[in-house]
Amino acid sequence: xxxxxxxxxxxxxxxxxxxxxxxxxxxxxxxxxxxxxxxxxxxxxxxxxxxxxxxxxxxxxxxxxxxxxxxxxxxxxxxxxxxxxxxxxxxxxxxxxxxxxxxxxxxxxxxxxxxxxxxxxxxxxxxxxxxxxxxxxxxxxxxxxxxxxxxxxxxxxxxxxxxxxxxxxxxxxxxxxxx
Numbered sequence: 001x002x003x004x005x006x007x008x009x010x011x012x013x014x015x016x017x018x019x020x021x022x023x024x025x026x027x028x029x030x031x032x033x034x035x036x037x038x039x040x041x042x043x044x045x046x047x048x049x050x051x052x053x054x055x056x057x058x059x060x061x062x063x064x065x066x067x068x069x070x071x072x073x074x075x076x077x078x079x080x081x082x083x084x085x086x087x088x089x090x091x092x093x094x095x096x097x098x099x100x101x102x103x104x105x106x107x108x109x110x111x112x113x114x115x116x117x118x119x120x121x122x123x124x125x126x127x128x129x130x131x132x133x134x135x136x137x138x139x140x141x142x143x144x145x146x147x148x149x150x151x152x153x154x155x156x157x158x159x160x161x162x163x164x165x166x167x168x169x170x171x172x173x174x175x176x177x178x179x
Contacts, residue, residue, distance in 0.1 A: 018042050136174055143167050 021039045024031050031039075146163050 014042060132174070136171070139170065139174065 018039055021031060021035050024035075143163060146159070150159075
């Protein structure tokens with residue numbers, strides 16, 4: 001509750017508070033010690049300057065204003081919780097946006113690297129194909145040279161016969177290995 005100075009008997013808020021405390025006492029409800037002390041001080045201040053013939057009626061205020069007492073505490077804590085929720089929502093949104101940007105960048109990087117790997121793989125396979133073709137031409141040239149030498153000598157030696165027999169098998173093996 002707000003602190004109302006007890007020494008001002010003309011203050012309407014002080015009169016209202018005194019009325020509430022007196023009503024609790026007459027109803028037999030427990031009164032807080034600070035309220036009892038305040039009422040005692042208030043009544044002492046009233047007895048000094050109050051007139052006995054004066055009659056005052058009071059009305060009790062049922063609802064506390066938002067800016068005073070426990071209602072203010074409730075309103076302030078609710079506002080604080082709302083602001084905290086908004087802050088957390090804002091932080092979560094910013095975090096998700098950062099994750100989306102990072103994901104987009106990572107996706108672009110992966111696409112670039114996959115394209116680069118495909119180019120490297122294609123180049124590598126082309127290199128091996130050219131090497132195989134080159135090697136096949138070398139083998140063909142060697143066989144042709146051996147056959148030419150054998151024909152020039154005019155004799156069918158065993159080496160030329162073996163080369164002629166093994167040549168088709170060798171070419172088949174080289175063809176399979178290159179595929």
